[in-house]
Amino acid sequence: MPENKHHAQRHVQAIKNHALTLVLLLIANTIGLFATTALAQTKDIVMVPMRDGVNLATNIYLPEGDGPWPVVLTRTPYDKDGADRSAATYNERGYALVSQDVRGRYDSEGENRPFETDIEDGYDTVEWIADQSFSDGKIGIFGTSAPGITSNLAAASAPPSLTAAYVTVAPDSLFYRSRFVGGVFKESHSGGWLRGQGVSEDVINAYRARAVLDEQWRATDFLFHRENVQIPVYNVGGWHDIYAEGSLHNFVYLQNEGHPEARGKQKLFMGAFGHGVLQGDLEYPGGGLINGDMEQQLRWWDYWLKDIDNGIMDEPPVSYYMMASARKGAVSDKNRVVHADSWPPQHELTRFYLQPDMSLSTEMPDASNASKTYQFDPANPVPTVGGQNLGQDVGPRDQREIGERQDYLRFETEVLEEDVVVAGHIDMELYVATDALDTDFVVKLVDIYPDGYEALILDYPLRTRFRDGQNAEDVKMMTPGEVEKLTINMWSTAQTFEKGHRIGVHVTSSNYPRFAVNPNNGAALDDMAAPAKTAENTIYFDSQRPSAIVLPVVSESLD
Structure with a gap:
């Protein structure tokens, strides 16, 4: 040139x-x-x-x-x-x-x-x-975000001279499970980042259409090569970060199931930060990186690269921030860092069921037939308000900003009479029907404060054609009018819903621009010309179709 x-x-x-x-x-x-x-x-x-x-x-x-x-x-x-x-x-x-x-x-x-x-x-x-x-x-080798991804990929190549890694906010699966979540393209994050890298719109459209796992993803994605990692890795993540689940998964896999040379030598810190400055009216004192990232990283290098026994490997392998009531100027002392030998802590999977009166309860609904139907118009998607976003609009913003919409359903518990401590992986079991061949469902977990502030904790979608997975043989369209049970992966968190608060679950079918909008037409993902249609989507919550969020509730003290 x-x-x-x-x-x-x-x-x-x-x-x-x-x-x-x-x-x-x-x-x-x-x-x-x-x-x-x-x-x-x-x-x-x-x-x-x-x-x-x-x-x-x-x-x-x-x-x-x-x-x-x-x-x-x-x-x-x-x-x-x-x-x-x-x-x-x-x-x-x-x-x-x-x-x-x-x-x-x-x-x-x-x-x-x-x-x-x-x-x-x-x-x-x-x-x-x-x-x-x-x-x-x-x-x-070290790095944060994209350089963290390259660090993981280098480690997965198992170079003989690589001794240790320090990886901050990086996914376990960039292409397969992070660029697409529940089969839905992360529009503002992945699309925006690719544009920032000078990638053309044609190439981005081609990426957007690759939600089905293919051989190129297998050849280049860390998820399919992590068994080759033979070194100690210090993983750092944030609960409001775009790669929160990846930081957890990478630690848990390498620590417990990875290469014999890697097992038992891993470290994890999960803080209360995001991929950018947190927005909203919450703050988490001490929720940044443990001991200041640089000093902790240098301790890691001193131990593994200089053979200095500084005690870092005698400390518990897991440290994570337990989030709690955190309004600015009135932060609860239940916000704290917890040290542990493993992740997740002991817990009991507890179902909180959607109820016909729009409440949320651990009791099964007793109605024989209860549902709620709304119209999902792709031309009028629910706007993104906070969440695990890249660089802007990050974190636990107030979902009341969305307002009242016929396509946005809010369920909430009674005022909690005691704290509900949640730590671990969360799923949403959602019974649904649609008149479309393909549509989306989006679920949010919300901490509702006594004054009504709806702090977003997690929000995740599922594209129904991928309800059985993202392998080519898994993909199938919906049968219009037929009720099906969906399991939506809600990722993980550590959150204390304090006495006096409420636990909220919000259900809808879009969250744009965080996630690409489904045109509801069942067309191939690379068919940009097929006209969009409005879908009639129904959520069920009765004794035969008990929709519920499954929370890992911790009953024993974490300190």
Whole structure:
């Protein structure tokens, strides 16, 4: 490529990414990911060859004095020069820092296909570092969000020289279970991020149509390669983060079922933060990263890369923030960090049933025939108000902002006479019918405050054609008018619904732009021309069709 064309392309790319980069920097500073220190004085810039001949631009920051040193690596689509701000901290602690532009980004060669070559590229980069004179052969890899994803993928390639990883807010399955949730494309998160990476609308439309698990997803998704991870990984997640469930799943799998070299060596911290500044009238003191992210990360490197017995592996492997009543200026002392030997804590799965009078109760409904029908018009979707979003509109906003709508059903318990402590995975069992071949159902778990504030805790959808799964053989359309039981994966949380509050469950069929809107026409996912239709959707809540949210209720003390 001619040099002037290359620089022009970089300039356009930089403009496209400026807004997203600012958001991501805000995220990183919000959850304590950058050290406040002087910039590194010097760095070397090299082009590292990959196995196919593509060269990746790489910054190398070395401590003063003679090496070799242990090395920490980060691989990013957000510009390798972002490491300038933290390099001095690593160097002063005795670590060489390597920061690399991933393939097709900034100064690196190759085609930009986000995360589709990072297993191989991660392996090649680690082993290249191991061969350099500045490296003592012990290498750690770290990153937050996208660089966390590349860290996981590198670990899944099992490079012999990779010693440990520190991964903050990254999914267990980017393509299969995170880009699509319940088979529904995460429009504002995935679509918006891809646009910020310079991906064309045609390519984004092609991604949007790939909700069915295919061989390319299997070849490139961490979920299908995590059994190869042989190293200790410190996973950090946030309850209001876009990848909350992935942080949990990655820890639980590697700790209990992973490669023998990985089992029993994992750590997890789940805080009360999101992928950006939390919106709404709630705050969680101490809900950021444990001990400040940089210091905890350096303790991790000291133990695994320098063999310093600093006690980090003697501490409980799991720490998580128990959220509770948290209005700004009136935060309950039940908001706290809990330390544990495993996740989840002991609990009893407790069904809270939707009732004909729009209440929510642990008692089975006794009506023989009860239901509620609404019209779901794709041209008038329910607007997104908070949730696990990327960069903006993040967290436990007040769902009263949605207002009263015929397609938005609110169920709630009586005022709680005692605390209900929930910690673990949540499912929604929903009996439904529709007159469409395909439609969506969306469920929210809400903490309702005494003054009526409806704090969003979790919100998740299911596209009915994927009710049996996202493998090709699982996909089937609905039979109009036929009642079916859906199980909606509501992910996990740790939430104390305090005495005086109510537990709320909201049911609808859209949440836009958090999730793509179903046109209700049953057309192929890549058919953008088929006209949308209004669906008539029915929710059942009677003795024969008892819709319920299944909460993991903890009865014993967690302290």
